[in-house]
Amino acid sequence: MRLNPIRLLWLAAIGGLLTGCLPKDRAAERERDAEAGGPSSGQVTSAPLTIDSSVLRSRTFGEAPMLAERVASGGLPPVSDRLPENPLVVVPLDTIGTYGGTINRALTGEVVQVSGISKTLSENLMGYERPMPHRILYNLAERHEFLDDGRTALFYLRNGLRWSDGHPFTVDDILFWYHDMWVDPDARRSPLFPTQYLVEGRPIEMEKVDDLTIRFRSHKPLGGILHNLAQDYICLPKHIFAPLHPRYNPDSTYEALRDASTRAKRILTPGIPRMSPWVPVSWERDQRVVYERNPYYFKVDSAGNQLPYADRLVFHIIPDRQVILLKFINGELDLFGRYTQINMLPTLRANEPKGTYTLKFATPTPASALRINWDTPRPELRRAFRDKRVRVALSHALNRQEIGEIVYQGMLIPSGFTFGPGSRYYSEKLTKAYSAYDPDTSRGLLDACG
16 A cells, blocks of 8 residues: 655745744753654554564574575675674564565656655664654664763764674774765865854764774753764765775875765665665666665664565656656655645545545645745835734735635645644744734734834
8 A cells, every 4th residue: 555645735934034042941951862763752653672682692683585685695694793883773564564665766867866766765873753853863873972061062873783795893984974075175066065064164073982882072061963974974085985086095086076975876876885774786778777675774663574574665766746646646656745835736536446545644844924024125014024014914815715726726724933742832822913804904004114
C-alpha cells in the first residue's frame, strides 16, 4: 500500500518576517531530549518500544538475506562485526518490517533535484525526531556535553562506525570536510564560508580530541550547534578525497578536487562511500539512479534487525510532473509526496478507490506568506510598513476563506503567520490574531494612519 502525504495548507498573511527564539525554560528541555534519543512518547506502533538488552550483549542482530549470502560466501564480515559497538536503535512508526524489495521514486532531474536525494540519504552527527521534528536526537554521535558556559562543545562518535566500503569513520573525516574543504578557500566551491559555522563573523574552531571525540569552540556560546549538526552533512570520506587534495597530493590540483567533490557527484557517483542506508551503484544520466543497501549502516530496529528493510532505492528521472502523477496512480511509483500539488487532489481522490494508494492528510503546515519589505528605499512606504496598524489592516483585507476555496481546493485553514498545531509553540490565540476578513476594520485602520 502506498502513502501519499498531501499536506493541509495554511495561508499566513501577516506581513513581515517571522523570527523565533528558544525560551529559557525550553533550553533545558531540548538538552534532555537530545540525551534521551528515544522514540516519540506519542508514537503508536506494534513494534517493541525498546530493544532486548540481550540482543546488544550477544550481538545477535538480524540482517537482509542479500547480505547474509555475501557473508556466507566470504565476501562480507558478519553483521555483528559490521555494526558499531552501540548501534542506533530505531523504533518503527508502524511495525517491524520485512526485508527485500525496491522503493521506486521519481525526480524531475537528478542533478537539479539532488537535494531531494540528499534529504533521503544524509546522516548527520545529530538528527530530528520522526515523523515530526519535535526533538533533536543523537545520530552518528552518541553523546555530547557543553563546557565553558556553552562556548565549548564535545561530541562523542559511536565506536565502530564504518563507511559503506568498510573503512572506519572517525573525527578525521569531519575535520577533513571542515578544514580542508571549507576553511581552505581554494578547495571550497563557494566564495562564502558557511554562515552557520560563523559566530560574529569568526569561524567556529573544530579540533580533534581523539578518533571518536571532536571539540567545537567559539568566543561566544554555541547556541545553535545542536540544530546545525542535525541539519548539516559535515563529513567526507578522507581516504577517498585526500588523494585528490593538493595538500596531501602535490600532483593533484584544486580544480580537479572541486570537480570531483561537487554535491551531485558525491551523492550520485557509484564508488563514493556514504554513511546512508543506501549507496549508489548505478547512474544512468537522465534515466535513473539506483541505490542498494549499505552493509555497514549503523542503525537497527527495536527487534535487532539491521536497517534498512528495502534492498534498493531507485530514482526514476521524469521531467513532467503530470507523468509522475500518472505513474504513481498506475502503481509504478511508491512515493509521490515531493511533487504533490494541491490541484492534483481531485485526480488523486478520484483514483484512490482503485486501491493502489491511500491518501493521508498530515498535520497542517504553514503555506504562503506575504512578506513586507521594511527596508524599502521609498521612505513613505517604509514608514507605512513599519506601522503596526497598516500591517494589521492588510491582514484583515485578505479573504483567506475565499482564497482557500479557489486556490487550495477547500483545504486551507485560515490563520495568521505563526506556528502550526504540530509545533510545541502552537498558540490558538496567535493563529486567529488579525486573520478574520474584515474590510471595514481594515479601512478604518488605514484612515487612522492617514
